[in-house]
Amino acid sequence: MNGVGRQSVNYKAVYKQETLSVAMVIFLYxxxxxxxxxxxxxxxALTATLNLRKMGNRIEDLQKNVNDLMVQAGIENSIKEQMLKT
Known part of the structure; x- marks a missing residue:
């Protein structure tokens, strides 16, 4: 055998390289x-925070609308008077 066309393969080095590649893939995964x-x-967490803010804004809008309706109905003063009596 004259060795033409044959290359020496270091199987330990190839195995070590493949093992390192697999370990790297697992690490990255x-x-x-x-x-x-x-x-x-x-x-x-961000979604929950935004939902709470939105809910808070809706509650504030609702309170404002209720107050406006009470003023229009003329009952705001009577409620304040009742609260002062208690």
Whole structure:
């Protein structure tokens, strides 16, 4: 055998490189999964905060409308008088 066309392959080096590649893929997958989970938690918290603000704004609008209706109906003073008597 004259060795023409044959190349020496270092199987240990190839195996080590493949093992490192698999480990890197697993590491990156776990990292991406954790990042996605954190983003999802932050998004849910932000959504809850925005919903609370929206609800607060609606309650304030409702209170204003009720007050306006009470003034129009002329009952605002009688309610204030009742509250002062109690």
């Amino acid at each position: 776990d990292l991406a999964e954790n990042l996605f989970q954190e983003l999802q938690e932050h998004f849910q």
